[in-house]
Amino acid sequence: MTKIAVAKGDGIGPEIMDAVLKIFDAAKVPLEYEFVDMGKWVFDKGYSNGMTPDAQRSIETLGILFKGPMETPKGKGVKSVNVTARKTWNTYANKRTFQTLHGVDTVFSKAGIPIDITVVRENIEDTYGGVEHMLTHDVALSRRFITRPGSLQLIKYAFEMAKKKQAKRITCGHKANIMKITDGLFLEVFYEVAKDYPELKADDVIVDDLCMKLVTRPDLFDTVVLTNLQGDIVSDLCAGLVGGLGFAPSANIGDHICIFEAVHGTAPDIAGKNIANPTALLLSGFGMLRHLGMMESAAIIENALLYTLEQGIHTGDFGNKSIPSLNTTEFAEAIIGNFGKVPEQGAKPLLKDLPTTQTYFKLEKNPMMESADVANEKIVGVDFFIESNEQPITIANKCMRHAGVKFKLINISNRGTQVWPTGSVYTNLVNQYNVRFESIDDFPLNQQDVLGLYVSMSGNFKICSSELLLMLGDKKAYSLAQGQ
The missing domain is CATH 3.40.718.10 (Isopropylmalate Dehydrogenase)
Known part of the structure; x- marks a missing residue:
């Protein structure tokens, strides 16, 4: 038996997950489930990432998460639990x-x-x-x-x-x-x-x-x-x-953890009515079974699903409206009743299971991904993103007073479009400009030079953000403004 983590989710999540697991159990899929706490109700209990510490430990131990759709509370400044899970475990x-x-x-x-x-x-x-x-x-x-x-x-x-x-x-x-x-x-x-x-x-x-x-x-x-x-x-x-x-x-x-899920939402308007379509989650389950090497079980269940669909059997959200729709439970039972049957089109071959052994990873430190540095890196200037509601020529005159002996003002842009030294009065402006300085005669710059210019510029402007301008070998590692 292979043990996996299961999170039923919010809204229709528990209903469709129960239906899918019922199908798996009827097919005697060799899985054991550890149910974990994730979703909106976990947010509501004060866990800002939408999962309990026990849930995170279980998933990181087992390496497989099978999850239903989950809701992120609105207006509470928290991140989506779906995106958080994918990013936390580097499911790239x-x-x-x-x-x-x-x-x-x-x-x-x-x-x-x-x-x-x-x-x-x-x-x-x-x-x-x-x-x-x-x-x-x-x-x-x-x-x-x-x-x-x-x-x-x-x-x-x-x-x-x-x-x-x-x-x-x-x-x-x-x-x-x-x-x-x-x-x-x-x-x-x-x-x-x-x-x-x-x-x-x-x-x-x-x-x-x-x-x-x-x-x-x-x-x-x-x-x-x-x-x-x-x-x-x-x-x-x-x-x-x-x-x-x-x-x-x-x-x-990911290399260590994989998540299998339906991509649709929680459908709160039909939650609890037992009418949701479990097909997307079931299809995701086939991907999980094949990932785990359970090829025969995946094919038997998928063929039963395809046969069921071919017969016109459907839930209320699709299919021939002249044929009565089934609820979630009935649809799952129809698939179970069709085990062993093969659709006329798209039948999946009954492949032998692949020998796989569940691997438990225990990392001691965060993996660092870094490619080989093949080009010499050189600082050649800086972009300052400043707040101002003045005209470009006024800003340019102020900036040039701060350039000193190492920097020259190259251009000023607004929302990515150049407005100085050339531009058009028909370009609408907002109160945030990018002013670009580059080194004079390719004079070598360091961060101290840039910080000195930052301090000088801050006497006239609120500097919202800044970016170094780099050359990687002979290649500019920064974009030009529109019209530059």
Whole structure:
């Protein structure tokens, strides 16, 4: 028996989890459950991360969490327990598989266009770092972190997964045409990894174009890998292609801990009514069983689900309305009654279980991910983000008085658009500028030089934030303003 942690969740969570576990037990899946306390009611008891210390210890010991949907209290300044769990345990790859399910009618199923898309979304970084500040009363800042080690970890997983499922194509969705440094780094790592997988066709698509192509020709795509926010949006788009979030499974994969969950919400409006659709959580459970090597159990139950759907059996949220819908419990019982039956389309082969041994990790310190430093790093300037409601020329005249003998004022921008030394009076301004200083004649700078300029500038301005301008070898490690 393999022991896993189970969190039933909030809203409809307990109902759909009970239904799925009932199916597992009926199939004699060799699992043992340790139920852990996570979710809104745990927040309400004063645990700011949405889980009890005992729950965290259990999950970190067992390495597998099977969870229902969870609610984050609104207006209490706390972070999402779902995001916290993924980030705390470094489940860096969010894998979501979207397949045509016969019996779940969509525009594409009616047109006879099959869909089998796996989205692999980065799960830790990007704007989901949640590092935000108000720079002025009018201007909010969110920092977007894209790292080389984090991107490498995710993209290697995506290529390995695509290779194992015998995919033909892997596509990187990105916005590197605009976010040249952050998305540019992600895309660069994608093609670095692609060199090790010549059997896969590796290509990239700008994310807005990707969305258009997905809703017109989804059958052209196989595996798609994206950064966190873009992956979140695109994976929900793909759920819509196959019938909605009620049919969208999710696996959060890490080196030590993995989380399997449905991606839909808690649906409080129907909680307690025993009418929720457990399919998404059940599909997520198949991913968990296969991850644990329980291939035969996964295939038997999945074939029963597919057969059940083919027969037109459904819950109230989908299916042929002329056929009476079943409640959650009845739907689970129908699947159990169809064990051993095989659907006409999409049947899963009964593979032998893989020999796996549950591994218990005990880390003594936080793993540090750092790539080799291959380029000389040099400070060549600084960006100061200042608060001011003055005109650009006035700000420029004040800044130049502080430049001294080491710095020169290069440009001033507002919301990323250059407004000095050139610009347009038709550019609307807000009360936060970026003033950029660079070294004169490539004079070598150090942090003390920058701090000296900071102190001098603070005599005229409130400095909201600052960033060093770096050269990595012969490459600028900072972006230019629009129009610079």
